[in-house]
Every structure is written in structure tokens, then in C-alpha cells.
Amino acid sequence: MAHTAREHLDLNLRTPPPPILIRDPFLEFLGLVAPAEPVAVTFEDLVKAAGHLCPTVAGAYLLMRHGLLALYGEQPAVRGDVRVTAYGGPTDFGYGPISQLVNLVIGAAPETGFGGLGPGRFRRRGLFVFRPDDLRHNEFELERLDRGEAVHVTYEPTVVPAPKDLGAVMGPALTTGEAAAVERFRGLWLGRVAEILEADARAVKITRK
Template identity: 45%
Template structure:
């Protein structure tokens, strides 16, 4: 979705963000018991976190950010069905190390959505509504970047793997060009208006394809169920 203006009504004195070239995705709705306890939202009403929220937090929209967003969306849909997912009740294992290329930023997106955080997360009020130690890094088998989401109330879990090459967004083969080839010219201020426009369209087309993808053959996403 290009030339998109955030439809959310602004708070008093705050202008709306004029999102130019922003992909379209359904928001992720969750219950946040801590927000309910503090009166931020009415009891039982969902908190909606949309793709613009994670783009704002990450500072950009890219295949990594959209891959983490869609991975979380698919996992929560699988684990909760028609129920609302519950923040502070979701544990996440990130397959790899924090300094693995792109994995730290993906983990930040997952944390932003689910509330699951590392040892620096909020401890809660007497343990209620805590987020700390709900997100960890350790090796996980899977194609591409793999995340395991687990419900603490039922112990049900699902692993979502994100393999960008399946969406046709991996680095090009020998002799081929890539959308990223234009980035050095953009950074140097040497790209023409036509090159900038073409880059933006190609870049955000990749983002949109990821957000639209369903798990399955030739998909960037794979869902599996770990052994208990």
C-alpha cells in the first residue's frame, strides 16, 4: 500500500504519520492483563499492534521486519485460534545467537508484539504481568530463521521458520542484479528519481509478498510442532 496515511485518529496535538510506501497487513490483537490492571484498556478488550507499529519501532520496513511480523502472526493464529493471545503468557525461543545477521532485529519485533523479553524485561507487579526471561536464544533446527512460540498455560508450542529464498528475495545468482544494488547510489545521493521510485516499488513489493504469504510449498514460512 503506497501513499498511505495512518488512519488511526491522532491524539491531541500529535500529527498522523504520512506513511509513504507501507505494506498492508492485518493487525495482531492480544490481551494485555498488565494494561488492564493499570486501566490502560478495559478488562478483556484487545490491544491491537499493527505493522506500522513495528516499522516505527524498527525504524524501517524490510523483509526481516516483515518476516518477523508474519512469523509471529502465523504462530499466534495457530496456537490460539479464535482466542486472544495473552501477553506475559507467551514464551519465545529464537533459533540462534543475538548477533547472528538479522536475528537480533527480528527478535526485537517478536518481543514488541508478544511482550516476551529477555532478562532486562519488566518483572511485573509481584510477578504479575512480567515479561522478563520469556525470550531466549538457543539453537533450533529449521529452514532459515526459526522461532518457537509456547503457551505457558497449555504448554502447546509451534515452530515457525522463515526462509526468504522461498519468496524469491534471496541474493541473486551470478550475473543477476538485485534490488539492493541501488542502495549505494541512494546512500550517496546519486540515484535518479526514476531509480529511487523503482527501488521503492521493488523493495516494498518484497515486503508485501512476505506479509501475504501462507505456510506451504514454495512459501517462505514453514510451521512445525516440536516434541513435548
């Protein structure tokens, strides 16, 4: 029996986040897009890749949206031309999941990334760097390699405080699965994420280096 597949998620966001436009020279080289034709990476793409929706996923989106905007202005950012540094290790804070979403958007990857064709052309490996020796909370550096320009980005989800009763609601929702508890948890959890996305630039602090 054939199964239908869902293309879009029920994000139910009051204000849909704008897509992040990027150029991918490898896609262009392969003829999958026209030269200099931008590709849109949507917030929904990030949610699908993460398999869930949370403040960390929202943070990865805002990090990319505003960090790349600071480096490229209104022009599409270029995959493979941005090095991203996270101040901590892959198991610190949400840096591991964030690195996977950053890879989706701009191609920057740790040692597991694509090594490039031939002499390393279109290389993505080594463009996401973890700094466990310099632990900082929700702090990143984005460097545009073609110009040597960099910005420091701090994600500040506390602009939208967590609901006071979120912890109390989470326990019953996870352990009992009772419909009312799950619905209450969803409302609080997803409501905060929506507010962080609506805060937009207020949830990130950017400093040019």
C-alpha cells in the same frame, strides 16, 4: 512554532496486513482496557518501532501472526504467556531486531525486559530466549505457557526471491543519492516486502511440537 506530526506512514501496500489481536493482563489490571478487551497491534506499529521496512520486519510480523494463530486459534494471544526462542544469538541473522518487535507484540523480552510487580506478576523478562549454541536460520519456537503447547516456526522469505538487480541498484542509491537511483531501489526493495506480506502463510512453515 507548532509542528504537525504524521500519524500514518506511506506504506502503500496493496493488501494491508490484518492487525494482531492480543490481551494484556497488565493493561487490564491498571484499568487501561476493560477485562478481556483485546488490543490491536498493527503492521504499521512494527514498522514505526523498527524505523524502517524490510523482509526482517515482515518476518517478525508473520512469525507473530501465524505462530500465535497456531497457539490460540481465533482467540487473542496473551502478553506474558508466550515464551519465544530464536535459534541463534542476538547478532545472528535478524534475531536482535526481531526480538524487539516480538516484545512489542506479545511482551516476550530477554534479560532487559520488565521484571514484574511484586513477586514477578506480569513479568516479561526471560520470555525471549536466544540459542547461540543451536544456530538455525530463521527458526523459532513459540510456547504457550498456560498449556505447555509449542509450535516451531520457520520464516521463509525466499518464497519471494530478491530482485536480481537489487544489489546493483543499492550501491548508487546509497552512495550518490541520485533521485532516479533511490526511486529504483525503493521500488525493488519495498516491492519485495509487499510480496512477502502477500505470500502470508506461504512464507512461514509451522510444525506442532
